[in-house]
Amino acid sequence: MAVKPRIGITAGDPAGIGPEIARKAATDPRVREVCDPIIYSASRAFRPGLLSADAGRAAYDAIVRAVADARARTIDAIATAPINKEAFALAELPWKGHTDLLAHLTQTPRVAMMFYAETLRVVLATVHIPLADVPRSLTRDTVEFSIDLAARELPRFGHARPRLALAGLNPHAGEHGVIGREEQDVLRPAVEACRARGVDVTGPWPGDTVFGRAVRGEFDAVVACYHDQGLIPVKLLAFGRAVNVTLGLPIVRTSVDHGTAFDIAGRGIADHSSLVEAVRLAARLARKN
Numbered sequence: 001m002a003v004k005p006r007i008g009i010t011a012g013d014p015a016g017i018g019p020e021i022a023r024k025a026a027t028d029p030r031v032r033e034v035c036d037p038i039i040y041s042a043s044r045a046f047r048p049g050l051l052s053a054d055a056g057r058a059a060y061d062a063i064v065r066a067v068a069d070a071r072a073r074t075i076d077a078i079a080t081a082p083i084n085k086e087a088f089a090l091a092e093l094p095w096k097g098h099t100d101l102l103a104h105l106t107q108t109p110r111v112a113m114m115f116y117a118e119t120l121r122v123v124l125a126t127v128h129i130p131l132a133d134v135p136r137s138l139t140r141d142t143v144e145f146s147i148d149l150a151a152r153e154l155p156r157f158g159h160a161r162p163r164l165a166l167a168g169l170n171p172h173a174g175e176h177g178v179i180g181r182e183e184q185d186v187l188r189p190a191v192e193a194c195r196a197r198g199v200d201v202t203g204p205w206p207g208d209t210v211f212g213r214a215v216r217g218e219f220d221a222v223v224a225c226y227h228d229q230g231l232i233p234v235k236l237l238a239f240g241r242a243v244n245v246t247l248g249l250p251i252v253r254t255s256v257d258h259g260t261a262f263d264i265a266g267r268g269i270a271d272h273s274s275l276v277e278a279v280r281l282a283a284r285l286a287r288k289n
Contacts, residue, residue: 004035005076005286007279008066011041012081015048015055016260017270022081024272025279035283038075040066048266056087063098067105070251076286077252079278084260085128096128099246102253111248112149114221115231115257116157116281117238120214121221122230123150123247134226135182138169143190146223151199153247154221156288165210165219166191166203167229173206187225240273243281252285254278 009026012018019041026037042058063083069075080098088095095101103111114123125146126137147164154162166187170180177184187204194201203210207224211233214222224230234242235257244255256274264270 005283006074007031007035007037007282007286008069008075008078009037009039009275009279010059010062010066010078010080011039012062013055013059013084013087013260014042014046015050015052015087016082016084016262016265018059018081018083018260020265020268020270021256021272021275024270025079025275028272028276030276031279034280035076035286037279049262051084051087051090051262053087053090053092056084056089056091056093059083060088060091060093060101063101064105067102067251070253071106077254077282079275079282080253080255081275082256082258082260084262098244098253098255099127102246102249102251106250108249110145110149111246112146114150114153114245114247115234115242116245117234117242119237120211120234121154121157122211122234123221123223124227124230125223126226128227131226131228135169138182138186138225140186140190140193143187143223144193147190147194147199147201148197149247150221150223151194151201156285159220161200162220163218164199164201164221164223165205165214166201166223167207167210167225168204169207169225171206171208173204240271241277242274243278245281245285252282254282254285 009022011022022039040062046055066078070078099113113127125143169182174180174183183204242257246253
C-alpha cells in the first residue's frame with residue numbers, strides 16, 4: 001500500500017469549535033482513508049465561548065508548530081480550524097488571519113486566498129480590509145498578481161488550462177465608466193496584460209452574473225475584487241463543503257469555510273464537514289507536491 005500523507009490539523013482558537021471539529025475530523029473514516037492526521041492544539045483547556053488573549057496566543061502557537069513541521073517535511077500539509085481575529089488582536093498579534101500569518105511564517109512575500117468547491121472556485125484580489133479601502137487597494141499590480149497566481153496554481157486542482165474570469169467592482173462592471181472608473185482604469189488593463197502573457201482570462205464581467213456563468217461551466221475560477229463579493233456565492237452554494245486554500249505558499253495549507261462559532265462551542269454539536277473536506281483536499285494536494 002502507498003504511504004499516506006501526514007496532515008497536520010491545527011485546532012484553531014481553543015475556546016471555539018476548533019478542538020471539537022479537529023477531533024471529529026481526525027477520527028472520521030473519510031479522513032483516515034486518505035491520510036494520517038496529526039492534531040496541533042493548545043496544551044490546556046479553555047472555557048468554551050470566552051474570547052481571550054490567552055486563547056489567541058495558544059492558537060498562534062499551534063500554527064507556528066505546524067508550519068515549522070511542514071517546512072521540515074515532518075508533515076506533508078496543514079489543514080486549519082478557525083481562529084478568532086479579535087483574540088489575535090487581544091494577544092497583540094499583528095496578523096488579521098491565517099493568510100497573512102502563514103505568509104509571514106514561510107517568508108512568502110505575496111499569497112492569495114482561494115475558496116474551492118466542486119461547483120465554484122473563487123480567488124480573492126483583496127481580503128480582510130474595510131470595504132471603503134477596496135478601490136484604492138485594487139491596483140493593476142494586485143489584480144494581475146491574483147490572475148497570474150490563479151493561472152499558475154489551478155492545474156494542481158485538475159484544471160490544466162484554466163479559464164479565468166475577473167469580476168467587476170462596480171454595478172454592471174461600471175457601464176464603460178458611467179458607474180465608476182475602476183473597470184476602465186485598472187481591471188480591463190490588468191486583464192489585457194495577463195492575456196498578453198498567455199493567460200486565458202476575460203472580463204471584467206458584472207459581478208451579479210459572472211459567478212452563475214462559472215457554476216454553469218463557462219469558467220474554471222473567478223477572481224473577485226473583494227472578500228464578500230467572492231465568498232457570498234461560494235457559501236450560498238457550498239457552505240460546509242467549500243475549502244479555503246492559500247495559494248503561493250511553499251507548503252500546502254487548506255482550511256474551513258467558517259468561523260469559531262463561540263455560540264455553540266463546548267456543546268458537542270459542531271459540524272466538522274468543512275474540516276473533513278479541507279483535510280481531504282490537503283491530502284490530495286500533498287500527493288502532487
